Amino acid sequence: MAEFIPVPPFDLVVFGATGDLALRKLFPSLLHRYLDGQIPPQSRIIGAARTAMDTAAFRAMVHEARVKFAPNACVDEGKCAEFMAHLEYVQLDASAPAFDWAPLTQALKNSKDNVRIFYLSTAPSLFVTIAQRLGETGLATATSRIVLEKPIGRDLASSRAINDGVGEVFDESRTFRIDHYLGKETVQNLLVLRFANMLIEPIWSRATIDHVQITVAEELGVEGRADYYDKSGALRDMVQNHLLQLLCLVALEPPNSMDADAIRTEKLKVLSALRRVGAADAAQKTVRGQYRAGLIAGKPAPAYAEEVGRPSKTETFVAIKAEVDNWRWAGVPFYLRTGKRMSARRSEIVVQFKDTPVPIFGAGGAAPNKLVMRLQPDEGVHLWLNVKEPGPGGLRVKSVPLNLSFADAFTLRYPDAYERLLMDVVRGNLSLFMRRDEVDAAWGWADALLAAWDRAGGEPYGYAAGSNGPTQSALMMDRDARAWWDPE
Ligand code: BG6
Numbered sequence: 001m002a003e004f005i006p007v008p009p010f011d012l013v014v015f016g017a018t019g020d021l022a023l024r025k026l027f028p029s030l031l032h033r034y035l036d037g038q039i040p041p042q043s044r045i046i047g048a049a050r051t052a053m054d055t056a057a058f059r060a061m062v063h064e065a066r067v068k069f070a071p072n073a074c075v076d077e078g079k080c081a082e083f084m085a086h087l088e089y090v091q092l093d094a095s096a097p098a099f100d101w102a103p104l105t106q107a108l109k110n111s112k113d114n115v116r117i118f119y120l121s122t123a124p125s126l127f128v129t130i131a132q133r134l135g136e137t138g139l140a141t142a143t144s145r146i147v148l149e150k151p152i153g154r155d156l157a158s159s160r161a162i163n164d165g166v167g168e169v170f171d172e173s174r175t176f177r178i179d180h181y182l183g184k185e186t187v188q189n190l191l192v193l194r195f196a197n198m199l200i201e202p203i204w205s206r207a208t209i210d211h212v213q214i215t216v217a218e219e220l221g222v223e224g225r226a227d228y229y230d231k232s233g234a235l236r237d238m239v240q241n242h243l244l245q246l247l248c249l250v251a252l253e254p255p256n257s258m259d260a261d262a263i264r265t266e267k268l269k270v271l272s273a274l275r276r277v278g279a280a281d282a283a284q285k286t287v288r289g290q291y292r293a294g295l296i297a298g299k300p301a302p303a304y305a306e307e308v309g310r311p312s313k314t315e316t317f318v319a320i321k322a323e324v325d326n327w328r329w330a331g332v333p334f335y336l337r338t339g340k341r342m343s344a345r346r347s348e349i350v351v352q353f354k355d356t357p358v359p360i361f362g363a364g365g366a367a368p369n370k371l372v373m374r375l376q377p378d379e380g381v382h383l384w385l386n387v388k389e390p391g392p393g394g395l396r397v398k399s400v401p402l403n404l405s406f407a408d409a410f411t412l413r414y415p416d417a418y419e420r421l422l423m424d425v426v427r428g429n430l431s432l433f434m435r436r437d438e439v440d441a442a443w444g445w446a447d448a449l450l451a452a453w454d455r456a457g458g459e460p461y462g463y464a465a466g467s468n469g470p471t472q473s474a475l476m477m478d479r480d481a482r483a484w485w486d487p488e
Pocket residue numbers: 218220237238
């Protein structure tokens with residue numbers, strides 16, 4: 001049985017409360033936490049958005065989303081109705097002058113003791129305006145917190161402008177920058193796997209590791225987010241944040257505690273050691289792709305250009321050979337790959353070890369060991385070892401996985417990343433949130449690559465929806481005499 005330690009009572013104001021993220025993820029996550037008894041009854045959840053409606057209509061909207069996105073959550077309908085009673089709605093145009101914010105000021109007037117949180121689930125262009133209005137209206141108290149959804153800007157300059165503007169009202173210790181990958185159970189497990197198992201650390205370096213692959217493949221396309229996505233692309237949408245965060249957790253030095261700053265300082269060191277990819281090597285070390293029409297799970301899927309309704313040069317796939325220039329990782333490439341409309345949804349980190357120094361079982365006798373960490377779906381860890389295939393007739397070496405399937409080992413429901421992250425905001429635990437200097441460093445690296453692509457011109461290579469990306473991505477690995485790990 002899992003134990004849930006209740007968090008302090010809170011008032012959570014969700015800006016953008018009628019948007020996709022809030023309905024699909026935030027409210028269902030809060031519901032789960034409520035059902036597990038983690039949310040104290042004095043807590044309030046206030047949805048704020050421009051749409052004209054009252055609290056009853058808002059509750060109906062959240063209920064509908066719950067039925068759609070968390071259909072199995074409510075075993076006890078009575079408990080779910082109890083949760084709904086904690087929801088309120090305030091109609092608010094976030095960009096309106098301070099005096100138009102009266103309904104929100106009113107809603108929070110008599111609530112002084114609860115932890116106060118403002119969750120900005122809006123376009124990043126509104127972040128500074130909202131933060132400043134919260135300052136002007138006095139809603140931002142000395143202890144209240146702000147949560148910023150990614151993307152924080154679209155490059156280093158715009159991200160700095162956001163962080164500066166928000167920083168005038170909320171200092172760093174009250175600013176929670178979400179990268180929801182850090183809230184995934186299996187991602188947190190990376191730290192446990194590395195630093196709670198003595199046998200891992202001595203082999204975790206260039207002495208034994210040949211290379212690392214990080215793949216985040218999605219079956220989904222742009223799903224009604226064409227406007228945002230077409231201006232963003234896979235590098236900004238996925239690599240600058242999620243994939244770089246995963247790389248950091250694989251590569252960081254052991255922090256001396258689980259303290260937020262100890263971990264974030266180690267991640268920053270990795271980001272600072274990431275070699276920038278310039279115009280001279282972008283063609284060798286990166287591949288951009290864009291999906292064409294194809295088949296996903298046997299069903300026809302349209303081309304990206306058709307989905308966004310115009311020809312576009314935006315990349316929906318990217319593969320990158322990243323290099324971390326420090327003593328531990330010099331000469332060990334980190335191959336990153338992410339794409340939409342790929343053959344299957346699969347997020348995985350593969351650590352491939354070196355060949356044995358002497359092949360006493362003959363050339364090709366033993367395959368290199370691999371530690372495969374499956375983040376989603378079918379969460380688990382698989383260590384590929386070589387064993388003797390049983391039976392007479394010569395000594396045959398076979399590579400087989402030692403499997404740790406989390407579903408078999410633990411019977412608990414896997415909580416959504418947002419469940420953990422939302423409760424961490426209430427607790428004031430910043431460990432799983434990005435510090436400003438991390439975001440800056442990640443944008444610095446991404447900006448250099450975007451500039452290199454700009455200079456090189458050209459277009460992304462096409463790949464069929466339902467494939468593993470353009471063939472050039474396999475060729476990039478070929479050039480290094482390596483191959484992507486794409487199990488059938
Ligand atoms: C988001 C991206 O941050 O992550 C989306 O903006 C992407 O484009 C999503 O689909 C993937 O998240 P998950 O949790 O489904 O792997």
